[in-house]
Structure formats: structure tokens, C-alpha cells
Amino acid sequence: MHATNEKVARSQVVDEGPRAVRWSQVEEAFYVGNSRGNFVGYIDRGPDGAFRSFDSMSTLRGEASTLEESMASPRCTVLRHCGRSGSTMTVNNDAASTSQSGELKYLVYTSVATRKMLPEDLESILFTSRRRNLDARITGLLLYRGNVFIQFLEGPALEVDSLMDRISCDDRHSRVRVLVVERVAERSFADWKMGFAIPKDTRPTGIEGLRDSFTDLTSGAYYDVVRQAAEDFSVWFKAGQRAGSS
Numbered sequence: 001m002h003a004t005n006e007k008v009a010r011s012q013v014v015d016e017g018p019r020a021v022r023w024s025q026v027e028e029a030f031y032v033g034n035s036r037g038n039f040v041g042y043i044d045r046g047p048d049g050a051f052r053s054f055d056s057m058s059t060l061r062g063e064a065s066t067l068e069e070s071m072a073s074p075r076c077t078v079l080r081h082c083g084r085s086g087s088t089m090t091v092n093n094d095a096a097s098t099s100q101s102g103e104l105k106y107l108v109y110t111s112v113a114t115r116k117m118l119p120e121d122l123e124s125i126l127f128t129s130r131r132r133n134l135d136a137r138i139t140g141l142l143l144y145r146g147n148v149f150i151q152f153l154e155g156p157a158l159e160v161d162s163l164m165d166r167i168s169c170d171d172r173h174s175r176v177r178v179l180v181v182e183r184v185a186e187r188s189f190a191d192w193k194m195g196f197a198i199p200k201d202t203r204p205t206g207i208e209g210l211r212d213s214f215t216d217l218t219s220g221a222y223y224d225v226v227r228q229a230a231e232d233f234s235v236w237f238k239a240g241q242r243a244g245s246s
């Protein structure tokens with residue numbers, strides 16, 4: 001491991017904004033990233049000339065042929081530290097930078113429950129969610145299966161950001177990983193304050209291409225795959241709602 005206390009030779013900020021990552025060169029071909037004063041990872045150039053990015057736990061997150069690419073790499077993740085519980089939230093830079101024009105922020109994350117969720121635990125989360133999301137004009141869907149959560153949130157950007165700050169500090173789950181962030185013009189879940197479902201083992205509908213599991217999304221799935229999965233779940237959920245109400 002390289003020492004990080006040497007004189008900073010150069011620094012570069014990637015992704016302006018509150019979650020900007022500042023990369024500081026501390027040695028030749030060794031860069032340390034921080035976001036709002038928190039160490040988020042480092043980039044090291046190997047003997048083969050490739051730049052490898054690591055998160056704050058020294059887990060390899062990506063490889064690129066140029067430094068710029070490595071700093072903006074989709075696999076180069078930003079770990080947000082939560083003051084209250086010490087947990088972290090991983091934001092996929094690819095997702096964070098994929099914003100288009102539109103009024104609403106659409107965000108999808110996965111996380112892993114820190115203990116087995118009892119029905120009353122889930123009820124409590126939903127009770128709070130429905131009450132507070134209504135006030136914040138946030139709609140969405142929460143799915144829970146096999147100790148993994150996936151939640152779709154959409155609403156005013158500031159409200160979604162503020163909610164994500166609270167959610168990432170919640171010690172009922174950890175490994176919060178933001179998979180999709182987009183600006184959208186319309187809501188996908190406009191009819192529900194916060195839908196909730198526990199997908200079963202079998203496919204819930206006959207819709208072609210519908211996936212019945214999301215555990216793989218927690219481990220580095222590609223953006224397009226995740227985006228498609230989000231769509232599938234939203235279709236599945238709406239289909240279930242319609243079937244239930246007819």
C-alpha cells in the first residue's frame with residue numbers, strides 16, 4: 001500500500017456538485033479520491049500501464065487505459081459515509097452521471113438487510129415510507145426477497161436526495177448501492193405512494209423477459225441490465241396490482 005501523506009502534486013475534481021470526487025496525486029501514478037473530506041478510494045497505475053481504481057476497502061473496482069477514464073470509470077464507485085451509523089452507500093458513477101433533462105429524479109438502489117426482516121419490520125418501514133413519501137411527493141416501489149431490498153424512488157430531486165441520505169444511514173440494511181439515477185419527465189409509479197412486494201420464487205406473470213430475481217443486481221450488473229430489470233419489476237408490479245384489483 002502506498003503512503004498517502006506525501007506532498008500533493010496535482011488534484012482534479014470529477015463530477016462537479018455536492019458529491020464531487022477530488023482526486024489528488026500523492027505519488028507518481030497514484031491518486032487518492034475524496035468526497036467532502038471522506039476517503040473514497042484510490043487509483044494506481046500497474047506495471048502494464050493500466051490504471052486500476054480501488055474503493056476505500058481496497059477492492060478493485062475498474063481498470064482503464066487513461067487516468068481520465070479511470071477517474072470517471074463506471075466501476076469507480078463513490079462511497080458516501082454516513083455520520084450516524086458509519087455505514088456507507090455506494091454510488092455507481094455511471095448511474096450518477098446518466099441524467100437527462102426532466103423534472104423528476106428516478107433512482108433505483110439495492111441493499112442487503114442486516115438481519116432477517118420480520119413482517120413487523122417491513123410494516124414499520126412501509127408505514128414510515130408511505131407517510132413521509134406522500135409529504136415529499138415521492139412515489140416508488142420497495143421489493144424484498146432473500147434479505148435483499150430493491151427500491152425504486154421517483155420525485156423532486158432534492159427530496160429524493162434527502163431521502164437517500166436518510167436511507168443510507170439506516171442500520172436495518174447495509175451495502176446500499178445506487179444502480180440507476182435518471183431525470184425523467186413522468187412518473188412510473190404515480191398511482192402508489194410506495195408499493196411493496198415480496199416476489200415469489202416462480203415468475204409472477206407470464207410477461208416475456210420478466211425476471212424473478214434481483215440478487216444478481218447487487219453485484220456489479222451493467223447499467224442497461226439494471227435499467228431493464230427496473231422496468232420489468234415496474235411492469236410486474238403494475239400487472240399484479242391490476243390482477244389484484246380486478
Ligand SMILES: Cc1cc2nc3c(=O)[nH]c(=O)nc-3n(C[C@H](O)[C@H](O)[C@H](O)COP(=O)(O)O)c2cc1C
Nearest residue numbers: 125128129132133149151163166167170172173194
Ligand atoms: C429498505 C428501506 C427502505 C426505506 N424506504 C423509505 C422510504 O421510501 N421513505 C422513507 O421516508 N423512509 C424509508 N426508510 C426508512 C428511513 O431509512 C428512515 O428510517 C426514515 O425515513 C426516518 O428517518 P429519520 O429517523 O432520519 O427521520 C427505508 C428504510 C429501509 C431499511
